[in-house]
Amino acid sequence: MRPLDRDHLARLKKLIDRYQPESFSEHLAWSSHNGTYYNDLLPLPYSEETLARIVEHIDEVQTTLGRQMLLENPSTYVQFAESTIPEVEFLTEISNRTGCGLLLDVNNVFVQARNHGIDPCDYLGRFPLDRVEEIHLGGHDEQVDDVGAPLLIDAHGTPVAEPVWALYDEVIARTGPIATLIEWDNDVPAWPVLRAEALGAKAILDRTARACAV
Numbered sequence: 543m544r545p546l547d548r549d550h551l552a553r554l555k556k557l558i559d560r561y562q563p564e565s566f567s568e569h570l571a572w573s574s575h576n577g578t579y580y581n582d583l584l585p586l587p588y589s590e591e592t593l594a595r596i597v598e599h600i601d602e603v604q605t606t607l608g609r610q611m612l613l614e615n616p617s618t619y620v621q622f623a624e625s626t627i628p629e630v631e632f633l634t635e636i637s638n639r640t641g642c643g644l645l646l647d648v649n650n651v652f653v654q655a656r657n658h659g660i661d662p663c664d665y666l667g668r669f670p671l672d673r674v675e676e677i678h679l680g681g682h683d684e685q686v687d688d689v690g691a692p693l694l695i696d697a698h699g700t701p702v703a704e705p706v707w708a709l710y711d712e713v714i715a716r717t718g719p720i721a722t723l724i725e726w727d728n729d730v731p732a733w734p735v736l737r738a739e740a741l742g743a744k745a746i747l748d749r750t751a752r753a754c755a756v
Contacts, residue, residue: 544576546599551606558607564721565676567612567645568603570596570633587622588632600640612643612675617650617682617696619657630668637673644670647678648710649702649725653694662709671717679710679743680725699728702739711746718754719747 558566571583586592604611615633627635637644646669655662681700687693702710702724714720724739 546602551603555607558609565612565643566607566609567614567676569614570616570636583616585616585618585620585622588625588627588629590626593627593632593635596636597639600636600642604640604642610641610643612645613637614645614647614678615650615669617647617653617694619654619693619695621658628668630665630670634670634673637670643675644673645676645678646671646674646713647680647696648713649678649680649682649706650696652703652706652709653682653696656692656694662705663712666709666713671713674717674720677710677713677720677722678725679706679722679739697728698725701735702742707742707746710743714746714750719751722747 569583570586572586573579573581573583586596600611600613613633613636615629633644636642651662651665654660655665679702680696680698681702683695683697683700685693685695710722722743724736724743726736726739730736
């Protein structure tokens with residue numbers, strides 16, 4: 543894993559200083575190698591070596607930007623034999639060491655739970671929800687891999703699936719309202735469809751807010 547691109551980081555700081563966004567986030571992934579940038583967010587092995595380098599990179603980013611960043615859990619389609627740290631523990635330790643916040647993508651949890659045969663409720667039960675400052679929702683595609691096994695792809699081109707809504711409802715019931723973004727990047731539908739998705743999230747947030755106020 544190479545050092546961060548200092549020129550890119552300087553441009554990012556200039557952009558953030560100019561527009562002052564509410565938050566800045568990045569995925570737990572890699573997407574470049576030897577000067578070549580890829581259009582995919584590629585997975586990492588969860589090892590002590592990777593953990594130390596990610597912590598180093600986040601410390602550098604937060605110091606340069608002068609603000610906390612949020613780290614997003616990935617959607618993954620393969621796992622590494624050399625991984626020795628479960629993903630939730632990996633994210634938790636990164637947050638502990640750097641002070642970064644977490645961005646919880648609920649669709650990503652569901653996608654990789656299906657792809658790797660894990661229980662999404664168990665994953666979320668171990669997730670450090672007290673560190674979560676933003677939540678993402680989105681749609682996914684259902685495909686098959688080279689051997690014909692089911693494979694979910696985080697594609698952001700379809701409505702949020704009902705199981706993902708259910709997981710989101712459970713998370714918000716535990717955390718209270720958290721800023722939520724619905725991602726729809728491909729095959730964008732007409733405005734009424736997008737509005738209905740946003741209203742679905744708002745209904746869950748409002749119901750929880752009312753319950754918290756009682």
